[in-house]
Amino acid sequence: MEFDTDKIAADCIKAIADKIQNLKTLNIIVAGKTGVGKSTLINGVFREKMADTGMGKPVTQYMRKIYKKGFPLNIYDTRGFELGKDAQKDVKKEVLGTIEKGLASKDINETIHCIWYCINTASNRVESEEIEWLKDFAEENKSAQVPVIIVLTQSFSKSKSAEMRNMILNENLDVVQVVPVLAEDYVIDDEYVAKSYGLDVLIKVMTETLPDELLDTLQNVQKASLEAKKRHAQAAVATATAAAFGEGFSPIPFSDCALLIPTQVAMIASITAIFGIEINKSIITGFVSATLGTGGATIVGKTIAANLLKLIPGAGTLAGGAISGATAGLLTTALGESYILLMEAVFKGEINSSDINSKVGIEKMKGLFKKELKEVKKDKFVIFSKA
Ligand SMILES: Nc1nc2c(ncn2[C@@H]2O[C@H](COP(=O)(O)OP(=O)(O)O)[C@@H](O)[C@H]2O)c(=O)[nH]1
Ligand SMILES: [Mg+2]
Structure with missing residues (x-):
């Protein structure tokens, strides 16, 4: 028999559109102090430029939701970690509230699937406040069990980030992984540019962490x-x-x-x-x-x-x-x-x-x-x- 190339091509186009439309929506909370590199990270990982400044819709005092129509990803970007202990407490409440709301919907498209907690390696130290935040959060996250991945941003010094990673691992926090990344090339001087790295590791950790029904989505949205x-x-x-x-x-x-x-x-x-x-x-x-x-x-x-x-x-x-x-x-x-x-x-x-x-x-x-x-x-x- 002969093949009708045009018909098969048309069937493919339709099947592709259906498949993409039926992808579940991935929801990630990206937490961390202003300036650590959250927006740079988001733009380095996902194929749509999501995190332009000013974009996104405020959903609570300290969180805004970033999304693009037809793109199966919602990012909840937090701020306020730099504003001291009281603000951090409020951020924690809001994060937990958002998780609860997602679970109550009983809809996978609304559930929070993971948290990237970002710490800047270039800052040279992990604040005890942040460790405490993570421990308190883990306590209250016991029933929802939303996986937390610590992302060490701006890790242009590999030795420093390794040191910081060990320090954090020694805290025995309830986190999936601690992943050093440099989301964007870092120009040190005319002679030396640190090449971006680590985003592929973050994707690998995500692949191992997310439920199966979100793996097609993860691959669809990521470019890293x-x-x-x-x-x-x-x-x-x-x-x-x-x-x-x-x-x-x-x-x-x-x-x-x-x-x-x-x-x-x-x-x-x-x-x-x-x-x-x-x-x-x-x-x-x-x-x-x-x-x-x-x-x-x-x-x-x-x-x-x-x-x-x-x-x-x-x-x-x-x-x-x-x-x-x-x-x-x-x-x-x-x-x-x-x-x-x-x-x-x-x-x-x-x-x-x-x-x-x-x-x-x-x-x-x-x-x-x-x-x-x-x-x-x-x-x-x-x-x-x-x-
Ligand atoms: N070269 C380079 N610069 C970075 C990286 N991450 C953050 N930055 C810089 O650090 C500053 C703050 O980053 P931004 O992503 O806006 O932080 P946010 O406030 O956490 O969203 C910006 O000037 C970024 O260009 C990185 O991986 N590479
Ligand atoms: Mg930002």
């Missing part, structure tokens, strides 16, 4: 770790591959590739949401025609099936279902891995939509897909042939 995006996208490919294996295994002959398309469309939507990249029809059409398109997947699928028959010892005795299941799985993996490579290139700014939908772009993409198929075959076929 390409590795984390790729890892999460590969998990989506593995899920789709397993589903495709089952679908390919079904008694319907494999030549009916159309059976796989919804699984693959859903996979492409998941990967796109993870990368958080605006995708237009042109990119998707280019990708679909290069891979699934005319003479693409069907022929490739048949070739793989034939090769598997030749390559697996005793394959002649294997059920035809195992072969077409393996073929469907391999095709889906190769498709997913190629799409991840495409998203990576777009993320890095190496490719734009007109490149991919040009003749040269499609040829390149075809080559990539074929290469992925070969690599996938080497890796995976043993696993599949055992299934």
Whole structure:
């Protein structure tokens, strides 16, 4: 059968829009004294510039909520820590109140999912007041158990931040991690610039801390770790591959590739949401025609099936279902891995939509897909042939 490239591309666009619209909203409270680097941190981690000064809506005396329409993230930015003990007490009350309100809503989109407590490494010391605040907060946070991550901001001196980290760890606070970061390059003088670092570690800690249903959102909104995006996208490919294996295994002959398309469309939507990249029809059409398109997947699928028959010892005795299941799985993996490579290139700014939908772009993409198929075959076929 022939593939209707336009229809598949349109299905992808719709699936992507649905997927993004259905992402849960992530809610983070970012606490710490004015000037420690909260806004710089927020702008370094998230792909939308959220923390411009003056933006956001005051929700309590010491907190304002920063958000952008259509972007599944709310940041509660606090101030007042620098105003002394009484103000700090009030901030604590407001933070606890906000947590309670979120829990009372029984809606994951309103719940506070974690707190970043920011301390400036460059200040050289941790105030005992802040340690006390964290301890008092932990007491009152016992039932809600909102995870607290301490972020050591402006850590351009790695030795100083390591020292400070140890000091804090020795306090045995009830926190998930203490993460030193430099959110933005720091110019020390003409000769020496300290390069930003640590934001990827913060993302890793977040990945381990947040509930599963927020992990797609975390990847969608963050721009600090390409590795984390790729890892999460590969998990989506593995899920789709397993589903495709089952679908390919079904008694319907494999030549009916159309059976796989919804699984693959859903996979492409998941990967796109993870990368958080605006995708237009042109990119998707280019990708679909290069891979699934005319003479693409069907022929490739048949070739793989034939090769598997030749390559697996005793394959002649294997059920035809195992072969077409393996073929469907391999095709889906190769498709997913190629799409991840495409998203990576777009993320890095190496490719734009007109490149991919040009003749040269499609040829390149075809080559990539074929290469992925070969690599996938080497890796995976043993696993599949055992299934
Ligand atoms: N180079 C560099 N400057 C930083 C960093 N973090 C904070 N700053 C600077 O410290 C000042 C206060 O930062 P800001 O993010 O506004 O702090 P906030 O009041 O906690 O939101 C600004 O001048 C920032 O440019 C960083 O990671 N790198
Ligand atoms: Mg700020």
